[in-house]
Amino acid sequence: MNTDLPRGFRAGTAAAGFKAPGRTDVGLIVSDRTAAMAALFTTNAFKAAPVQVSQEILAQYGTARAVLANSGQANACTGSEGLANCRETQRLVAEAVGLEPHEIVPLSTGVIGAQLKMDLWRAAIPELARSLGSDDAEAFTRAFMTTDAFPKFVTRQVHLSGGLVRLAGMAKGAGMICPNMATMLSVVLTDAAVSREAWQGMFARSVEKTFNRVSVDGDTSTNDTVLGLANGASGVSAASEQDARLLEDALAEVLGRLAYMLVKDGEGATKVMHISVCGAASDADAEQVARTVAHSQLVKTAIYGQDANWGRIVAAVGRSGVPIDPQAVRLxxxxxxxxxxxxxVNDDMEEQLAELLKGKDIEVGIELGDGPGVYAVHASDLSHDYVSLNADYRS
Structure with a gap:
């Protein structure tokens, strides 16, 4: 896979020792020019310091030049000291690379409640600044991985009327994934020229169709952020309606692929359930049913065990809170x-179904027979390894 960043973006990484010695755990992407910024954030009431700072940048400026991401320290639930430390990391990096602090968008992930290790930050920033120059999306992605089994990045090219533009998407996340605006940490870059307002609209619509339709464990993190920078370095504008639609389609494709990777890499996950609901009285009702099934631990464990226990799915539909006519439901x-x-029905196909359940992608179709409402969500199964990973997370 091509891992190159779009034109006008450079990346660098450093090993600060936030969690494990010698492992890259801080990454920086810098745009050669000011970029339009779009972002969506966690709806968790306990928003981490970097989320609060990023929200301020989006509201006050709507533009940025850089993304600063670290793993090993979430800087969440850390009060005024955490906010001050976050701003200090911006200041230190800005000084090292010749930017203004407000041009740097911070992202953090790790254990909640610990203050940033500022001595390690100060020691790592010179190395981070010296490393700038790579266009490798994978290297930056690895710098903010935590329990991820593999780096998640996607690149795409799209031909607009004025020429070729590129997109690159990077994400981390394997647990605490049930987003309600975003999912863990994700960065999408493009060298297309697009207005701030149009870019934000594209993001909101694309996230709703992708990141907002996945579930690993039903938890929403304090740090969830999806961020996009469009720097226009290609010289190609997405100003026309047709070009804007093409760019949004490519953005949704990138985010959709990343969302699938997040579920596939759910902590201890072995399968991805593709749950589709149709025939609901409304889309909202279809969503409620789909999410109830997606979050059901009994459904998740049955799928992990390759057990064709369809009764668990039907039971989840029945307790979703949506009015259901049992005679109208098809599964x-x-x-x-x-x-x-x-x-x-089809009891004689139990053996065939058991064989199909050995696959990695499991289709679950639910028809309610009550109207035009539809919704789809992707969800992981639930394995022994999920418990082990999360029980030992701080060990």
């Missing part, structure tokens, strides 16, 4: 219909 699992007219 298909891996393309095989298993429930219709209030009773099981």
């Amino acid at each position: 298909t699992l891996c393309g095989i219909e298993r429930f219709r007219d209030g009773q099981p």
Whole structure:
């Protein structure tokens, strides 16, 4: 896969020792020019210091030149000291690379409640500044990984009327994923020229169709952020309606691929459930049913165990809080219909279904027979390893 950043962006990384000696844990991306900024943030009431600072940058300026991301320290629930430390990291990096502090958007991930190790920050920033120059998206992505099993990055090219533009998306996240505006940390860059307002609108719509439709464990982090910078370095504008649509489609494709990777890499995950609901009275009702099934621990563990226990899915539909007519509900699992007219069907296909459940991608289709509402969500299964990873997270 091509891991090059779009034109006008440079990346660098450093090993600060925030969590493990010798491992890159801080990354910096700098744009050669001011970029339009778009972002969405966690809805958790306990917003981490970098989230608060990033929100200020978006509201006051709407533009940025750099992204500063670290793992090993979330800087969440750290009060006024945490905010001051976050601003100090901006100041130190700005001084090292010739930017203004407000041009640097901070992102952090790690254990909640610990203050930043400022001595390590000060020691690492010279190395970080010296390393700038790479256009490798994967290297930056590795710098903000935590329990991720693999780096998540996607690159795309799209032909607009004025020429070719590039996009690169990077994300980290394997647990605490049930976003309500974003998901863990994600950065998307493009060298297209687009207005701040149009870019923010594209982000909001694309996140709603992608990151807002995944679930690993039902938790929403204090640090969730999805950030986009459009620096126009290609000289190609997405000002026309057609070009804006093409760019938004490419953005949604990038975010959709990243969202799938997040679920696939859910802590201890072995499978991805693709849950689609149709025939609801409204899209909102379809979403409520889909999310109830996606969050069900009994459904998740059954899928992990390759157990064709479709009754758990039906039970989750029935307790979703949406008015349900049991006689109208139809359920298909891996393309095989298993429930219709209030009773099981195709019992003779149990062995075939068990074989299909050995796959990595599991299709769950739910029809409610009550209207035009539809919704789809991707969810991981729940394995022994999820418990082990999270029980030992701080060890």
